[in-house]
Amino acid sequence: MMPSPAADLFPLHEKLSESRVRYKGGEDKVPLLSLSTVETKDLKEEMINNYSSGLSSTSRSMASSPAADSKLNSKKRRRCWSPDLHRKFVSVLQQLGGAQVATPKQIRELMQVDGLTNDEVKSHLQKYRVHVRRTDKVSVAKSRGERPCKTSKNGNSPTGSLELARSMTEDYEEEEEEEDVSEINNQ
DNA sequence: CTCACAATAT
DNA sequence: GATATTGTGA
Numbered sequence: 001m002m003p004s005p006a007a008d009l010f011p012l013h014e015k016l017s018e019s020r021v022r023y024k025g026g027e028d029k030v031p032l033l034s035l036s037t038v039e040t041k042d043l044k045e046e047m048i049n050n051y052s053s054g055l056s057s058t059s060r061s062m063a064s065s066p067a068a069d070s071k072l073n074s075k076k077r078r079r080c081w082s083p084d085l086h087r088k089f090v091s092v093l094q095q096l097g098g099a100q101v102a103t104p105k106q107i108r109e110l111m112q113v114d115g116l117t118n119d120e121v122k123s124h125l126q127k128y129r130v131h132v133r134r135t136d137k138v139s140v141a142k143s144r145g146e147r148p149c150k151t152s153k154n155g156n157s158p159t160g161s162l163e164l165a166r167s168m169t170e171d172y173e174e175e176e177e178e179e180d181v182s183e184i185n186n187q
Numbered sequence: 188c189t190c191a192c193a194a195t196a197t
Numbered sequence: 198g199a200t201a202t203t204g205t206g207a
Contacts, residue, residue: 078192079193081192103198119195123193125199126193126199127192129199131191
């Protein structure tokens with residue numbers, strides 16, 4: 001039988017600062033905040049390699065503050081995709097032949113991450129696909145809109161040139177084959 | 188108010 | 198399974 005822990009509603013807040021949020025400041029770095037899947041109940045989640053660089057760890061924070069729950073304690077559990085988990089995700093993704101051909105089910109099966117469900121992978125995959133498409137396009141657009149020739153004298157646009165090119169420290173770029181250069185669409 | 192993310196609905 | 202929509206947090 002499956003006792004099923006029923007719907008555990010634990011307050012879990014996800015604060016993922018992944019992605020280079022450009023926002024108005026445009027300046028943003030990737031702090032890579034490790035998330036803690038704090039399971040108020042059975043925390044037997046598969047211990048994914050926590051690349052903690054000698055930081056954090058010593059689980060000696062929060063907890064012991066039941067009544068001190070933050071005022072904004074959402075009762076929703078949003079799956080937090082830690083950078084590591086994402087790494088694995090991408091890894092498996094590429095193993096399957098690409099984000100566009102990989103199926104959520106296969107990904108889930110290959111990842112073998114406990115607690116990870118189809119829907120979560122599906123959603124994440126969607127996001128990833130869009131993200132990849134975007135970066136891809138930008139990549140191409142960059143190559144196209146690049147300025148290989150500097151107009152001698154003043155290689156900078158004089159009239160208020162807004163730098164759009166964000167330092168994309170993309171981890172993995174350029175997959176294997178499958179590179180369609182769609183029309184360049186600019187907002 | 189815009190952005191990105193995850194969940195949910197189609 | 199792919200895509201759209203919605204809800205939410207920053």
